[in-house]
Amino acid sequence: MSAAQMLETLLASEVTGDLLVLFHRNPGLIDTLDSVARRIGRTGNSIEEDVRGLVNLGILKTRRIGRSEVLLLDRARDREVLDAIAKHLRNLEGVEKIDNTKF
Amino acid sequence: MSRSLALAMGSPVSTIPQNDFRTSWNTNRTNSALAQEKTFSSLLNDSIGDGIRGALGQAILGVLTDQGLFDKASNPKEFQVKLQSVFGNGATVIEKVIIKDLFRKLNIPYTSQGPFNYGEALEKAREACTAEARTK
Numbered sequence: 424m425s426a427a428q429m430l431e432t433l434l435a436s437e438v439t440g441d442l443l444v445l446f447h448r449n450p451g452l453i454d455t456l457d458s459v460a461r462r463i464g465r466t467g468n469s470i471e472e473d474v475r476g477l478v479n480l481g482i483l484k485t486r487r488i489g490r491s492e493v494l495l496l497d498r499a500r501d502r503e504v505l506d507a508i509a510k511h512l513r514n515l516e517g518v519e520k521i522d523n524t525k526f
Numbered sequence: 527m528s529r530s531l532a533l534a535m536g537s538p539v540s541t542i543p544q545n546d547f548r549t550s551w552n553t554n555r556t557n558s559a560l561a562q563e564k565t566f567s568s569l570l571n572d573s574i575g576d577g578i579r580g581a582l583g584q585a586i587l588g589v590l591t592d593q594g595l596f597d598k599a600s601n602p603k604e605f606q607v608k609l610q611s612v613f614g615n616g617a618t619v620i621e622k623v624i625i626k627d628l629f630r631k632l633n634i635p636y637t638s639q640g641p642f643n644y645g646e647a648l649e650k651a652r653e654a655c656t657a658e659a660r661t662k
Contacts, residue, residue, distance in 0.1 A: 433582065434616025437638060440623045444580040464638075502583075509585035512593075512612060 424480070426511030429504050432480050438465065438473040446483065446496040453486075453495045480504065566655045570648070571599055573628035581623045602645045618642065625651070632658065 424432075433439060441463040446452060452459075456474060457467040474494065477483040481500040485492050574596065578587045590612065598604040609617035621644040629636045629647075632654045 430613070430616065434613055434619040437619055437622050440581050440619040441626075443582070444577075444623060444626075447580050447583065505583040506585055508582070509589050512586065512589045515612075 426507045429480060430508050430511070432476050433482075433504075433508075435476055436473055438463070438470050439477060441465075442470070442473060442477060442483070447501075450496050450498060453488075453493050455491050455493055459494055562656050566652050567600060569631060569655065570628060570651075571596060573624050573631060574599055577624040577627040578620060580627070581620065602648055606644055 433443060442459070445459070445463055454462070455467075456471065459474075460467045460470045463470070474483060478485060478494075481497055482504055483494050484497045484500075485494055487493075575587060578590060593608075593612075595605075595608055598608050606617065606621065609620055613620055622642060625642075625644065625647045626636050628651050632651055634651065634654050
């Protein structure tokens with residue numbers, strides 16, 4: 424997956440934005456889907472699809488604890504994704520500068 | 527010492543007419559408005575930084591800062607154009623993250639229902655900031 428596609432997944436919706444802020448500000452958070460949803464003022468059903476997008480990207484991972492399935496941040500993968508996007512944005516700026524140069 | 531006597535003696539005299547409370551009141555009001563604008567601007571910059579860092583991390587915030595994102599913060603339209611050029615459709619998500627952070631700092635309740643307008647939300651925050659300054 425390209426950095427542009429990863430960025431698109433991260434900013435797919437207001438919910439993904441809220442989830443990113445929640446997990447980045449609380450990197451040790453381990454909680455069920457419903458509880459995570461409550462923390463951002465939503466219901467489990469309404470965030471399921473956005474959570475799946477972040478799980479597929481690898482930023483969030485799931486783990487089974489007893490009977491519950493919990494969500495947590497994969498810090499290593501999160502850093503990897505964000506660094507790749509930062510590099511992409513920096514390169515993009517370089518390309519724009521070249522495009523704007525008058526020869 | 528009377529004003530004319532002071533002038534004749536070369537004493538330093540304020541250019542503000544004496545007893546003209548309106549002039550000094552207007553000056554104070556202008557200074558106060560400038561101070562409020564400065565406070566709001568600083569609060570907004572904090573929310574832009576905290577919001578983007580919270581959603582996308584320090585590395586991406588660093589790139590955007592190098593690209594002059596904060597130079598455009600005081601002009602919502604230019605700021606939105608800049609965000610659009612970097613994030614495309616995702617720009618609205620970042621705008622909402624910033625506004626939520628700003629509203630939280632100003633104790634304004636945020637509701638996700640209804641249409642979102644970044645400029646209008648900023649105005650609401652500015653008014654709350656002004657109202658808060660008046661009560662202090």
